[in-house]
Amino acid sequence: MSGLRVADFDFDLPVELIAQEPPAERGMSRMLVVDRGVGVLRDASFTEFPALLRPGDLLVLNESRVIPARLFAHRTLRREKEKPTGQIEVMLTEPVTPNMLGAPSIPRSSAEWVGNHKPQQASGKNLWRVLVRPGRKVAVGEILVFPAPNGAVELEAEVIERGQFGERLLSFKPVEDFYAVLDRIGHMPLPPYIHRDDATEDRERYQTVFSRERGSVAAPTAGLHFTPRILDALAARGVEIARITLHVGLGTFAPLRVERVDQVRLHRERYTLSEQAANAINAAARSERRIVAVGTTTVRTLEHCALQAKGSPLQAHSGETEIFISPGFEFRLVGAMLTNFHLPQSSLLMLVSAFAGRETVLAAYRHAVEQKYRFFSYGDCMFLG
Helix, strand or coil, X not given: CCCCEXXXXXXXXXXXXXXXXXXXXXXXXXXXXXXXXXXXXXXXEHHXXXXXXXXXXXXXXXXXXXXXXXXXXXXXXXXXXXXXXXXEEXXXXXXXCHHHCCCCCCCCCCCCCECCCCHHHCCCCEEEEEEEECCCCCCCCEEEEEECCCCCEEEEEEEEEXXXXXXXXXXXXXXXXXXXXXXXXXXXXXXXXXXXXXXXXXXXXXXXXXXXXXXXXXXXXXXXXXXXXXXXXXXXXXXXXXEEEECXXXXXXXXXXXXXHHHCCCCCEEEEXXXXXXXHHHHHHHCXXXXXXXXXXXXXXXXXXXXXXCCCCCCCEEEEECCCCCCCCCCCCCCEEEEECCXXXXXXXXXXXXXXXXXXXXXXXXXXXXXXXXXXXXCCEEEEC
């Protein structure tokens, strides 16, 4: 499969099929069921999802919670004490600890970091990698101030590193509760293909009902379809549920700037595998029960952990993964997958193609377009069993 090109994962998508709003009621999405063994497709509703699972299946969810990561700032210069001018959009992508400095969130082959690099001043600081727009004017040494709607400055940050494609490293001035400030002044980080400002309802709808651990800057969207009623129906059917955490970064939506699949390098994402989840996954694997992953983030976490374990039982731990799954990958844990429809030429479409076969997946996408399924984050889903 090393000869595959990124362009081999393209498909035609009418722009009107890109969902701009969530469905009127959570859980009422359409679902395309794909039998990957024979390539048979069936149109269904997500309300039928519990019936597709078997008693004893282990369903694994990603319980990461989206933070209001989209902020607006004004530029100023500390030395000249300029009056703040020019609104800048700032998208938080990941927090940074001092030992992470110099290790950008995307590979150095894609973006070289330049400017003042000051790890000796990093201890105790609240550091974040961010994307800024417009990025051309935001220089190292500048101060960004983040006002509330009433004009009062809620946050202040210094630009301490600069990268390509609008990337910056910011050091935020300490505040009592950073996340509480984000809740007050931040906006939900809707993907760039949703062409509207975030609304009040996005605070709930761009969040899974089982989210717990704050840290994602994009929703694990396959989980958006679940409701408490669906979860209860799964439990009543004898389906076991385990929860992992992988904090989704904006690199999920970043375009692949290479031509060949074997040149793709992904961003790092932080994950946690709890002792409870590890035990449940090990038990399911030992008894050859099917492990059903909800979303590509869950697939990546499970398969990364399996690779790290090298055939041994999984152990509870936290870490980072940049695993890239494409056709030819050997799946060690995941036996079925629920996922949304992904962007053309994306790493996520490659992952799904690795699981079910490129031709099967592209045929399913053509069918979804013909049947006018809704695509991407707020869109419909597909189950690959």
